[in-house]
Amino acid sequence: MVRVDGSGNSQGLIRARGLNKTYSRGGEKIQVLQGLNLDVDKGDFVAFMGPSGSGKTTLLNLLGGLDVPSAGSITVAGDEITHMSGSKLTQWRARHVGFIFQMYNLIPVLTAYQNVELPLLLTKLSRSERRKHVETALAVVGLTDRMHHYPRQLSGGQEQRVTIARAIVSDPTFLLCDEPTGDLDRKSADEIMALIEELVGKYGKTVLMVTHDPLVAARAHTTLHLEKGVLVEGKTPREGVFAGGAA
Amino acid sequence: MKFWRLIFANLFRKKVRLILTVGSFAIALVLFTFLAVVRSAFNRGIEIAGADRLVVVDRVGLMNLMPISYADKIAAIPGVKAVTHDHWFGGVYQDEKNFFPQFVIDAENHRKVYPEFMVPDGQWNNFAKDRQGAIAGAKLAERFHWKVGDRIPIKTTLYGGATWEFNLDGIYHTEKPDGDQGQFWLQWKYFDENVPSVIKSTAGWYIIKLNNPDDAARVAKAIDEKFANSPHETKTETESAFAGYFAKQFGNIQFLIMTIGGVVFFTLLLVTGNTMAISVRERTSELGVLKAIGLTDRSVLFLVLAESLAIAFFGGVLGLALALVMIPGISGAITGLLPPLLLSKPMLSFGLGFALFVGAASGLLPGIGAMRMRVVNALRRV
Numbered sequence: 170m171v172r173v174d175g176s177g178n179s180q181g182l183i184r185a186r187g188l189n190k191t192y193s194r195g196g197e198k199i200q201v202l203q204g205l206n207l208d209v210d211k212g213d214f215v216a217f218m219g220p221s222g223s224g225k226t227t228l229l230n231l232l233g234g235l236d237v238p239s240a241g242s243i244t245v246a247g248d249e250i251t252h253m254s255g256s257k258l259t260q261w262r263a264r265h266v267g268f269i270f271q272m273y274n275l276i277p278v279l280t281a282y283q284n285v286e287l288p289l290l291l292t293k294l295s296r297s298e299r300r301k302h303v304e305t306a307l308a309v310v311g312l313t314d315r316m317h318h319y320p321r322q323l324s325g326g327q328e329q330r331v332t333i334a335r336a337i338v339s340d341p342t343f344l345l346c347d348e349p350t351g352d353l354d355r356k357s358a359d360e361i362m363a364l365i366e367e368l369v370g371k372y373g374k375t376v377l378m379v380t381h382d383p384l385v386a387a388r389a390h391t392t393l394h395l396e397k398g399v400l401v402e403g404k405t406p407r408e409g410v411f412a413g414g415a416a
Numbered sequence: 417m418k419f420w421r422l423i424f425a426n427l428f429r430k431k432v433r434l435i436l437t438v439g440s441f442a443i444a445l446v447l448f449t450f451l452a453v454v455r456s457a458f459n460r461g462i463e464i465a466g467a468d469r470l471v472v473v474d475r476v477g478l479m480n481l482m483p484i485s486y487a488d489k490i491a492a493i494p495g496v497k498a499v500t501h502d503h504w505f506g507g508v509y510q511d512e513k514n515f516f517p518q519f520v521i522d523a524e525n526h527r528k529v530y531p532e533f534m535v536p537d538g539q540w541n542n543f544a545k546d547r548q549g550a551i552a553g554a555k556l557a558e559r560f561h562w563k564v565g566d567r568i569p570i571k572t573t574l575y576g577g578a579t580w581e582f583n584l585d586g587i588y589h590t591e592k593p594d595g596d597q598g599q600f601w602l603q604w605k606y607f608d609e610n611v612p613s614v615i616k617s618t619a620g621w622y623i624i625k626l627n628n629p630d631d632a633a634r635v636a637k638a639i640d641e642k643f644a645n646s647p648h649e650t651k652t653e654t655e656s657a658f659a660g661y662f663a664k665q666f667g668n669i670q671f672l673i674m675t676i677g678g679v680v681f682f683t684l685l686l687v688t689g690n691t692m693a694i695s696v697r698e699r700t701s702e703l704g705v706l707k708a709i710g711l712t713d714r715s716v717l718f719l720v721l722a723e724s725l726a727i728a729f730f731g732g733v734l735g736l737a738l739a740l741v742m743i744p745g746i747s748g749a750i751t752g753l754l755p756p757l758l759l760s761k762p763m764l765s766f767g768l769g770f771a772l773f774v775g776a777a778s779g780l781l782p783g784i785g786a787m788r789m790r791v792v793n794a795l796r797r798v
Contacts, residue, residue: 230791230792233708235708235791235792235795236790236791236792255713256712256713259707259710259711259712259713260710260712262708262709262710263709263710264710268705268708268709270705270795272701274701274702274704274705274795276422276425276702276705277429278422278425278426278428278429279421279422279425283421283422283425287422287706287709288709288710290418290419291709291710291711335709
């Protein structure tokens with residue numbers, strides 16, 4: 170159950186309270202988030218929408234521990250992350266967050282297998298254990314037969330699948346997707362969204378996704394709009410966009 | 417070292433750049449090693465000089481000769497174990513480019529003062545009995561394919577221009593393989609008979625073997641006092657000080673070498689530092705991803721440093737390998753003009769250490785930049 174009014178209980182997976190984020194640009198202060206509240210339960214699939222510059226990616230960065238808020242708190246699975254030191258936050262990210270980026274951000278000189286293995290290199294897993302995990306993740310995204318291909322040898326959709334495999338290989342607490350289909354054609358986008366839905370539905374993953382695309386947002390359980398620095402609940406996408414239930 | 421694959425993959429990302437950077441490292445290392453070898457060659461005389469030996473020269477300068485009668489007077493000073501004398505012959509063998517040092521030696525006492533030059537007794541006895549006798553260093557003999565019994569003509573440039581002929585009676589070796597085995601010795605008695613009268617009964621410099629090295633200062637002072645206010649006042653110093661003075665005749669080699677070495681060092685630092693900075697900048701978003709998935713700042717610094725160290729290592733090894741091949745060739749080509757150029761193991765280790773130091777230093781700034789990079793800013797770069 171997703172809430173934006175600050176009424177969620179402490180049992181939720183992700184809990185943000187009074188989030189503020191202010192940037193300074195050329196001496197001018199720009200307040201992107203203004204007292205934002207958010208509660209997300211395990212297994213939720215949330216889409217964030219809003220115009221450019223509304224703070225969607227900023228919110229995702231804060232929830233993923235990539236950036237720190239100017240004020241407010243974020244608690245994930247009982248861990249208050251806003252006051253963690255840099256190194257502790259890094260460790261926390263490695264354990265709890267899987268990132269999926271619009272531009273895939275794969276390492277071009279590593280194969281698909283090696284890219285997916287990267288997060289596991291930070292763990293104490295043995296080589297054979299790592300292999301097992303990587304092969305499983307690549308099987309989930311349907312790229313077992315491409316594991317020794319370099320990113321340049323893959324299509325955009327396949328590259329994004331590798332990114333998803335890299336995000337899930339360490340079995341993180343939740344996934345953050347920043348425009349995961351923004352660089353893909355419609356067919357590939359549909360395939361990626363189907364995969365993300367599978368991760369939520371079949372594997373119980375919690376997914377927070379930023380998108381500009383209403384069709385993509387419609388695949389989420391809940392769509393939230395960022396307006397004037399706070400989240401506003403919209404109609405459920407299936408009602409609003411896919412009135413006919415095509416999704 | 418779980419990230420070695422990433423480090424190597426990044427190294428080979430731009431092959432042309434890698435080849436150029438490793439190549440510049442290698443060439444700089446060759447130059448650096450060559451300079452170090454030349455410096456070492458000039459200093460070798462100082463390093464191997466006997467602590468128990470003194471050298472006496474005319475106070476005015478090395479070109480002024482001293483009476484041969486000084487030998488007995490010096491020998492009488494307490495603390496002196498043996499005295500011998502040398503002269504510079506300065507002849508030409510076949511062609512001026514075949515330069516090698518020729519010394520006129522005192523066959524009676526030379527071995528007492530220089531035990532490190534080893535000549536078989538039989539050869540030495542033949543030399544001592546043969547007025548036209550000569551002894552050559554093993555490397556010199558090898559250079560001109562001489563063997564004992566050969567007749568060697570040398571044209572003098574200082575004493576009338578005639579060609580003197582010598583019988584090669586012996587070949588000397590040194591205790592250490594890197595010792596000077598490029599000298600040619602001839603008998604003082606034969607020399608004294610044939611030089612113009614103004615040169616007769618003179619010595620170029622005296623070499624003194626002491627009973628006890630601790631007496632060096634006292635004996636040196638006693639010698640100089642003995643010949644004070646004479647037509648040929650003396651200047652006595654330790655052999656190492658004399659060797660250092662001799663090396664300075666070529667100019668301030670030390671300063672020259674240090675200056676060129678410094679330029680090489682800073683150029684290499686800038687070239688490699690620039691390469692690493694470009695390399696890091698090109699991968700900003702990738703470094704952002706690595707940080708996002710959990711790589712610590714220190715690990716990112718380590719990745720960058722490991723990469724620059726790997727470049728330095730490969731460039732260093734290649735440079736040292738080239739130096740190992742080139743320096744003996746150069747040394748052979750300039751035999752006689754300079755002391756032998758020898759690339760020792762400590763010098764190789766120092767060269768590799770130098771390369772790694774430059775590698776670490778050049779990777780440090782880009783590495784710190786990558787370490788301090790904020791993930792959100794890095795991810796924004798495409």
